[in-house]
Structure formats: structure tokens, C-alpha cells
Amino acid sequence: MTAIIFTIILVVWSIMVDAPLEEPANPSVTPNPSKAPWYFLGLQEMLVYFDPWMAGVVLPTLIIVGLMAIPYIDVNPKGNGYYTFKDRRFAILTFLFGFLVLWVWLVIQGTFMRGPGWNFFMPWEKWDPHKIVALTNVDLPYLFGFRGYWAQAAFGIFCIVAWYATIPIWYVWRRSTLVNVGFARYALKSFLFMTMMGLVAKMLLRIGFNIKYILVLPWLNI
Incomplete structure (x- = not known):
């Protein structure tokens, strides 16, 4: 039932809201801000806080290695074949924190709160290209x-x-x-x-x- 409802929402959303397509690429004009596709905006947002080699190489590698290591480091037999939050509280909360805070939120922030100059704008603020942040x-x-x-x-x-x-x-x-x-x-x-x-x-x-x-x-x- 949840999958059906979610599918209906996506269909209605795709009909009512136009895709945010821009004009054809112009090599002589650089957009401000220049953003990666939405699924890479989490990595682009991390460039604000880390060096490129850390945000673009080390951290993504650790994410992949960590996901691959889960079957080997998780030896808790509880929850296999059924859902239990009580017996797997730490594992579930850790995964949700990593996914929602360190990925979904960074994507949302990079999409809706980073304007010209990659400055931070609240959702109700106008994207002023002349904004100066000291x-x-x-x-x-x-x-x-x-x-x-x-x-x-x-x-x-x-x-x-x-x-x-x-x-x-x-x-x-x-x-x-x-x-x-x-x-x-x-x-x-x-x-x-x-x-x-x-x-x-x-x-x-x-x-x-x-x-x-x-x-x-x-x-x-x-």
C-alpha cells in the first residue's frame, strides 16, 4: 500500500511540476552557482568543510567500504527476517543518522540553500548575487x-x-x-x-x- 501511495504521489508531482530544465549549455557563460546533479550535491556541499581530496576521494571511499563491511561487522542475529527496533536500536539509528543527516540533508541544503557564490541562503531569502559574507x-x-x-x-x-x-x-x-x-x-x-x-x-x-x-x-x- 505504501508503494502504491508513493507511486501516485510521484506521478501527480511529475504532472503538476515541470522539470527544472534550463537553457542549452553555453560554454561562454558559467552559471552562478554552478551545481552538480542533485545526487552529487552532498559531496559538493562537503567541499565547503573539507579539502577536495578528502571530500571527493577519501570520504566516498569510506562510505563504500563501510557499506561493504556491514555484513562482516554486524554479528547481531536479532532482526534477521523480521523487524525489531528494540534489539537493533544502535544499528538503525546510526544508519538513519548517516543517511538522513549526512546525505539527504546535505543534498537538500546544497539544492535549496546554496545560492550565488555558494553562499548560504535561508529558504525565504532572495538569492542576491552581490551578497558579501565576511x-x-x-x-x-x-x-x-x-x-x-x-x-x-x-x-x-x-x-x-x-x-x-x-x-x-x-x-x-x-x-x-x-x-x-x-x-x-x-x-x-x-x-x-x-x-x-x-x-x-x-x-x-x-x-x-x-x-x-x-x-x-x-x-x-x-
């Missing part, structure tokens, strides 16, 4: 008073290590409940989870405090 992005080590190159690098490495250090600490603390999982499977699952939450933390730092990078190296920026 942003002073700083690196996290600089914000904490580290000025030297090696001092900034050491502080950034410390922050990254401290973020992922919760993985072995949590395992030692909850070893009795994780004995059936195994450390290797737990480490992979925790690494993917902490990386996903790290994306959110980095985005919040950029939006709330104009933090550009946490770790700054000549060949690596995170």
Missing part, C-alpha cells in the same frame, strides 16, 4: 594560540589521536559486553562510526566557529 576562517591550532609550524602540527595530531582514542578506551571499559564482537570487528565498526561523527563535528566547527582545519600539514589538511 568570514574569517582560522585553523584550530591557531585559535588556541599555537603559531609555530611544528606546534600547530603537533596540536592537530593530538586532536585527531584524542578523537579516535575513545575506541580502545571504550573497548577496555565495556570488554565484558564486547567479548563476542572481537577487537578487530569492534575497531573497524568504531573507526567508521567515529569518522562519521567526525564529519559532523568538523561541520559544526566550521559553521559555529569558522574553523577551517584541525590538522594543517604541507601535504595533508583535515
Whole structure:
């Protein structure tokens, strides 16, 4: 029944709303903003918060690897063949968070809230091509008073290590409940989870405090 209702909605929507087709491409005119197809807007939106190699290569690779690893790291037999939220609360909430927040919301934001200059516009605001946003992005080590190159690098490495250090600490603390999982499977699952939450933390730092990078190296920026 749900599939039928959803199909009817799509059919009515496609009849009532015209496809947002623009004029034929003109190589001498660059649209502002220049947007990727909607299904890639999540990746394009991540370019605001991460370097291109991170947003376009590393993170998509981790998404694919994580999806491929699910059958091997999920050993909970409950929920096989039937639906149960009570016994698979963490798995369901993690998937919904990753899909709805880190994909669907980024697509919506990139589609409806990014205007000329890739500036952020609320849905009720007019897309002003002359909008000027005064942003002073700083690196996290600089914000904490580290000025030297090696001092900034050491502080950034410390922050990254401290973020992922919760993985072995949590395992030692909850070893009795994780004995059936195994450390290797737990480490992979925790690494993917902490990386996903790290994306959110980095985005919040950029939006709330104009933090550009946490770790700054000549060949690596995170």
C-alpha cells in the first residue's frame, strides 16, 4: 500500500511540476552557482568543510567500504527476517543518522540553500548575487594560540589521536559486553562510526566557529 501511495504521489508531482530544465549549455557563460546533479550535491556541499581530496576521494571511499563491511561487522542475529527496533536500536539509528543527516540533508541544503557564490541562503531569502559574507576562517591550532609550524602540527595530531582514542578506551571499559564482537570487528565498526561523527563535528566547527582545519600539514589538511 505504501508503494502504491508513493507511486501516485510521484506521478501527480511529475504532472503538476515541470522539470527544472534550463537553457542549452553555453560554454561562454558559467552559471552562478554552478551545481552538480542533485545526487552529487552532498559531496559538493562537503567541499565547503573539507579539502577536495578528502571530500571527493577519501570520504566516498569510506562510505563504500563501510557499506561493504556491514555484513562482516554486524554479528547481531536479532532482526534477521523480521523487524525489531528494540534489539537493533544502535544499528538503525546510526544508519538513519548517516543517511538522513549526512546525505539527504546535505543534498537538500546544497539544492535549496546554496545560492550565488555558494553562499548560504535561508529558504525565504532572495538569492542576491552581490551578497558579501565576511568570514574569517582560522585553523584550530591557531585559535588556541599555537603559531609555530611544528606546534600547530603537533596540536592537530593530538586532536585527531584524542578523537579516535575513545575506541580502545571504550573497548577496555565495556570488554565484558564486547567479548563476542572481537577487537578487530569492534575497531573497524568504531573507526567508521567515529569518522562519521567526525564529519559532523568538523561541520559544526566550521559553521559555529569558522574553523577551517584541525590538522594543517604541507601535504595533508583535515
